[in-house]
Amino acid sequence: MSAADLAGRPGLLARLTPGPAVRRLLRNRAFVAGLLLFGTVAILALLAPWISPTDPNRMAVRFRFREPSWDFPFGTDNLGRNMVSRVLWGGRLSLEIGLWVVMLNAVFGVVLGAAAGYFRRLDGPLMRIADALMAFPAVLLAIGIAAALGPSVATVVIALSVVYVPRTARVLRASVMVVREQDYVQAARAAGAGDGRILFRHILPNCMAPLIVQLSFVFAYAILSEAVLSFLGLGAAPTTPSWGILIAEGRSYIREAAWLTVVPGVAIATTVLGLNLLGDGLRDVLDPRLKVDA
Amino acid sequence: MTPPLLSAPLLSAPLLSVRDLTVTFRAEGRTQAAVDRVGFDVAAGEVLGIVGESGSGKSVTALAVMGLLPANGRVASGEILFEGTDLLRLPARKMRDLRGRRIGMIFQEPMTSLNPVFTIGDQIVETIVHHERLGRRAARERAVDMLARVGIPSARRRLDDYPHQMSGGMRQRVMIAMALACSPRLLLADEPTTALDVTIQAQLLDLLNDLRREFGMAVVVITHNMGVIAEFADRVAVFYAGRVAEEAPVEPLFDRPAHPYTRGLLASTPRLDADAERLVTIPGAMPNIAAPPPGCRFAPRCGVKVEACEADRPPLVAVGDGHRAACIRAGEAAA
């Protein structure tokens, strides 16, 4: 319990100056730091076709295993490929996979979560399935699915979605169940509104804050898990560099050419840290209730 | 104008004296005064009622006295003298010791004020052991005694109950038992009965009345309910928009309210014992404390305001024995 609760009407002071959410977000340090970190990574990855010095797969045997230097800031790999290009292009793929997972989470997590949270009849069955899926350790489940479907980008996306959709659905279900009991939902019902209108007009718009927060974390987890899957050889085809694949490739030379694993590792860490900060900031501003009090 | 209270004989000095207290809050990068130069005294054994609507600063004042302001709030100026000591200058450790031992506090919401993972016995014993050189066994006996005193049946058995096993009224009794466990000199009760049903409220007001006589303690009761004031208070301070609008012994306040806000508050309360065709209302709403009106903060809603009201803050002027009102027309209104 925080001291603000003791003040009796903690919301009052906040209500006196109702600044738009954007302004409050920009005043949140975590959010701004996260935005800068993640934004930088995302823009660089997006611009990869234009800013990479070389084709990421162009081999130049005479430049094998170059340490980071002025000419090759991130060094080169065993085939003399420029790591700057490979990390930039790898970021494209990693972020693309993350984005796909986020989108599938947004669609299926919302549909399943809303169905379970709103229609009591569906709640039991849907949540039992979700519980069953969530009973497996996330990475193990992803490995199982990826192994069953064979390595490809689609496989990774499907595997990670199966892992994270139940979690997103649970988050959404919880907020739907809270909003469902709000008086304005009762008022809509009393006005004669049907389930569709109540769900889409009243409930879902008010569940967006926790959903956005959740999706920012899913994005981060997806990028991490993609790296794990790729590292284990269950990711995208090895010719396409994703960060996970870069680390997997570099693993064999970790003693001689540590930069091959360190550089993509730092890229992943930066992205995930950025997304987590972003998510924390969003949560603090959009939905302070989700904050776990110390 | 302030005599050095530390050297003054304590008997004649008030138990609690709040002087020129200003509490500011930072929100959205702006600083605003939730309490603006507020002052009042509480004599030993007296019940002071602080009445006001939400946003009047009454709860913030109580939290300031307890040294429990939220992180974004701070005392910008003023003194809070308790038994002659300025609480604002007290080191945190001394303040912690004072809280719970010399000054007890009960809150509006008895569910969130009790820790759900400990039994009520543990929580009362904890308070006693923390403040007094008493073994756990003796403290437990005291806890049983306190629970019985606040009217909890089969107190010894209920000691091992968790808060959720009790009703709201029972939890508030536990809160009272905890607050009184170390026989404080002063009890701060912030909306102690607001969350409770009227029959339970009546039981608790009776209980508080009995206990304060028995313990000889002073009580500051903070409420929005004029009935609680009429029922329980010796003296009243009426808060409006972070300031004291009027201060009086309870009967004169109800008989001859001198501030137009107090008059409006009394008139707009529906009566249980009379029918009225239409309720008297105070037009408008409490001003935004981030941008308070200049001069008298009640002026925008006041039916008797004159030009001068909007110029300067009206001082508290005496209109009777111990009766003061912050209204430049208070003198003429006493008709």
Next chain:
Amino acid sequence: MSARAPLSPNPSPPGGEGSALDAASPPPAGGRDRERGSTATTPPLLEVRGLTKHFPIRAGAIVEREVARVRAVDDVSFTVARGETLGLVGESGCGKSTTGRLVLRLIEPTAGTILFDGEDVTGLEGAALRRLRRSMQIVFQDPYGALNPRMTVEEIVVEPLVVQGGTTRADMGREARRLMDLVGLPAAHVTRHPHEFSGGQRQRIGIARAIACRPRFVVCDEAVSALDVSVQAQIVNLLQDLQKELGLSYLFIAHDLAVVRHISDRVAVMYLGNLVEVADKRTLYTAPRHPYPQALLAAVPVAHPRLRRTRPRLTGEVPSPLDPPPGCRFHRRCSLAEDVCRTEVPALRDLAPGHAVACHFAERTGGPPPAAA
């Protein structure tokens, strides 16, 4: 399921459903089949018979089954006449809010009948239910929870019109402004969002929404309880003005006895799911006959410090509706309780025209009016 049998078509209990339960006139026997010309008296706007709601408590690891039931509302009957305000008071958990929502068909009754304007609306569904909703509306307690924070005030107040259909887009804007005007808010503020308003103003918006489709009956569920005194008086006056202007009937649910006295014509007192006393307000407040309303009135703080008095307090607390006491549900807290109270449920019966009491000893509970100064 099994509870339905003894309650629903009500075989007029001993004492009969006398005029106390009916506002001014007895309901015509035929209910919905009544013909306007054939009866001289019009039926009450709302009539509720034997209304009952039990919430099952379910538990079980795999197969859930009912382990207990909360008897929130048990065999409640009352009427509301046209243009009348019936106050419904009681302490938290007595079932008064549930009763309001049952009447509005927001929750389904376990048993009982709801007649609106002479028509049985208990089983209405689909389009017919939606049409009924036009005539019955609700104002909520919490001015912050009752308005969708993502919608503009215009969207909020015209939502009933949108849902009900039949209003053109152009008319919506005009309607929104008219409603704002009606509840005393600047019409220009319709484009704002709820958080830009104070508690009292938000309550006005909630009222505007409730009267948008010109209902005849409004349930005010603790509609002024969360407001500060000075604002509360404004909203009470607004509700009364609208009642006169629009010919509304109110079911005014509240725990504040003084507010209920001010706004109601008649008052019904609930205790643990039962109605214990129904009377016109003067009778109820000056000469209540059931020991519970008597105690309730005695517990209200005095209006002036000189009226302080020691008085017998009601001891104990309201028992759990999960396991209400047998017989009269009030007997464990009642000073008059005798053996019969522990075994027999007292029927709500007429003591005088317009005054019904559910107490075995209603004839001898009279005394000095407890609330008198």
